[in-house]
Amino acid sequence: MAGPDTTSFPPNPQPGADRRGAGSERHADIEQSFSDYYEGLLPDREREAMAAHLAGCEACRAGYEQFKSAVTALSELHKMTAPPSFDSTVEDTIRRRSGGRFFGRKAFGDRVPFELLAVVVLVIGLAIWLLLRSSSTGSLRYQDEPEQPAFAPGARDVVPQPAPLEQ
Amino acid sequence: MTLRERRFIRKLRERDEKAFRDMVERYRDQVYNTTYRMLGNREEAEDLAQEVFITVFKSIDSFRGESKFSTWLYRITVNHCKNRIKYLARRHDRDQREYDENVTRDGAEAALTAPARPRSPDRQLEGVEMEQILQRCIAELDDDHRILIVLRDIQDLSYEEIGTITSLPEGTVKSRLHRGRMALRKKMQKYM
Ligand SMILES: [Zn+2]
Numbered sequence: 001m002a003g004p005d006t007t008s009f010p011p012n013p014q015p016g017a018d019r020r021g022a023g024s025e026r027h028a029d030i031e032q033s034f035s036d037y038y039e040g041l042l043p044d045r046e047r048e049a050m051a052a053h054l055a056g057c058e059a060c061r062a063g064y065e066q067f068k069s070a071v072t073a074l075s076e077l078h079k080m081t082a083p084p085s086f087d088s089t090v091e092d093t094i095r096r097r098s099g100g101r102f103f104g105r106k107a108f109g110d111r112v113p114f115e116l117l118a119v120v121v122l123v124i125g126l127a128i129w130l131l132l133r134s135s136s137t138g139s140l141r142y143q144d145e146p147e148q149p150a151f152a153p154g155a156r157d158v159v160p161q162p163a164p165l166e167q
Numbered sequence: 168m169t170l171r172e173r174r175f176i177r178k179l180r181e182r183d184e185k186a187f188r189d190m191v192e193r194y195r196d197q198v199y200n201t202t203y204r205m206l207g208n209r210e211e212a213e214d215l216a217q218e219v220f221i222t223v224f225k226s227i228d229s230f231r232g233e234s235k236f237s238t239w240l241y242r243i244t245v246n247h248c249k250n251r252i253k254y255l256a257r258r259h260d261r262d263q264r265e266y267d268e269n270v271t272r273d274g275a276e277a278a279l280t281a282p283a284r285p286r287s288p289d290r291q292l293e294g295v296e297m298e299q300i301l302q303r304c305i306a307e308l309d310d311d312h313r314i315l316i317v318l319r320d321i322q323d324l325s326y327e328e329i330g331t332i333t334s335l336p337e338g339t340v341k342s343r344l345h346r347g348r349m350a351l352r353k354k355m356q357k358y359m
Contacts, residue, residue, distance in 0.1 A: 035345040063352075066359075070352045073301055074320035082199040083213060087191050090220045091184075097221070103184055 026053075030060045034067045168232050176236065179227045191220055194237065197322070198244050204317045205248040206255070207306040208269045215251050219244050234331050241324070241332045245314055252310045270302050304354040312347030319344055 030053050036042045037050050054061045095103040168176070178186035198219050203212035222243050230239050305313055318324045318332065319340075330337045 031349070032345070035341065035348060066356065067348065067352050070301075070355050071320055071348055073297055074305075074316065074351075075323070077204070077298060077301060077321060079196065080200045080203045080212075082195040082216060086195050086199070086213065086217070087188065090191055090217050091188075093217060093221055094224055102182060102224075 027057065027060055030054070030057070031063060034064055037064075038068060038071060168235075172236060173232070176227070176230065176232065179223075182224070187224060190223070194240055195220070197237070198240065201241070201244050201317060201322060202248060203273075204302070204305060204321050205313060206251065207273070207302050209273050210269075211251065211255070215247050216244075219247055222247070235328075238328055238331050241318070241322075241328075245318075245332055248314065249310060252313075270299070270306060273302075300355065300358045304351055304358070307354055308347060308350055311343060312350055315340060315344040316347045316351065320348070 030050065033042060033046070033050055037047065040047075042050060054064055091103040098104075175186060175190075179190065195216065199212060199216045202215045202219070203209065206212050206215065219240070223240065226243075230236065234242075305316065308316065314333065315329065318329045319326075324332070326337045326340050329335075329340050333340065335343070
C-alpha cells in the first residue's frame with residue numbers, strides 16, 4: 001500500500017521557525033497532507049509538525065479550514081431515501097423483462113390485459129342479470145302480447161266430450 | 168462470509184423472490200443515496216438504482232463471495248453510475264438547464280424534508296443553500312473524483328473497501344481522493 005509521501009514532507013520541530021524562509025513549496029507540501037491530517041493518518045511527528053505550521057502560517061491555516069469545512073459538509077449531507085414505490089417498480093420491471101417468469105402473479109394479465117377483461121366480464125354479467133330481473137318470464141325470451149286465455153269463455157267444443165257409449 | 172450470508176446468497180441464486188425483496192428493502196437507500204449524490208437528479212438516480220437491483224437479480228451467479236455482498240453491490244452501482252455519467256455528458260448541452268433546475272429543486276427539497284435538528288430560520292436557509300452548493304460542486308467534479316468523494320466522504324466506506332470497489336490500489340485511492348477534495352474546496356470557494 002502506498003502511504004502518504006513522507007519524504008517530501010519536511011518536519012518542522014520548532015513551531016514557526018521557518019515562517020519567513022518557507023517558500024511556496026513548503027506550503028504546497030502542507031496542502032498535500034491536508035487529507036491525512038484531517039483523517040488522523042499522519043505519524044505523530046508529522047502531525048505535530050503540521051499543527052505547528054498551521055499555527056504559524058495564516059495562509060495554510062485558512063486553506064485547511066476551508067478544506068475541513070468542505071469535507072465535513074459532505075459527511076453532513078443528509079441521507080436520501082428511495083421513494084415508496086421503489087420496490088414494486090423494481091419487481092414490475094423484472095416481471096416485464098422476464099416475460100412473467102419472476103414476480104409473475106400477474107403473468108396472465110401481462111399477455112391479455114387482465115384488468116380490462118375482468119371489467120368487460122363484469123359489465124356483461126351485470127347486463128344479463130338486469131335483463132333477467134326485468135323480464136317477467138324469468139328468461140330472455142321476448143314476449144310481445146299479453147297471455148290469452150286458453151279457450152274462449154263458454155267454448156264447449158274445446159274439451160273433447162267422451163263418445164257416447166254404444167248400447 | 169457468514170453462514171447466514173451464504174444462505175442468503177444461495178436463495179438469491181435460486182431467484183427466491185422473498186430473499187430478493189428483503190435484499191432490496193435492506194440496500195435500496197444505500198444504493199439510492201449513492202446514485203443521487205453521483206448524478207444530482209432524482210429521476211435519474213431512481214432509474215439507475217433500479218437498474219442496479221435488476222443487474223443483481225440477473226447476475227447474482229457471478230458473485231463469487233470473495234468480497235462482502237454490499238461491496239459487490241457498490242461495484243455494480245459505481246459501474247452503472249460511470250456509464251450513466253458518460254451517457255448524460257453526451258446529452259449535456261441539451262439538458263444542462265433542466266439539470267441545474269433539478270439540482271436546485273432537489274437540494275432545497277432534500278434539505279427541507281431532512282429530519283434535521285431544530286434550526287432557526289436563518290440556519291435552515293443556510294442548510295438548504297449548503298446542500299445546493301455542495302451538490303452542484305460535486306456534479307462539477309471529474310467522475311473519478313466524484314466517485315471517490317461519494318464513497319469515502321458521503322457513504323463513509325473504508326479505503327480498503329473503496330479499493331476493492333474501484334479496483335484501484337489504496338495509495339491511488341488516497342491520492343486521487345485528496346485531489347478530488349482539493350478540487351471541491353476550490354469550487355466551493357466560488358460560492359462562499
Ligand atoms: Zn503555510
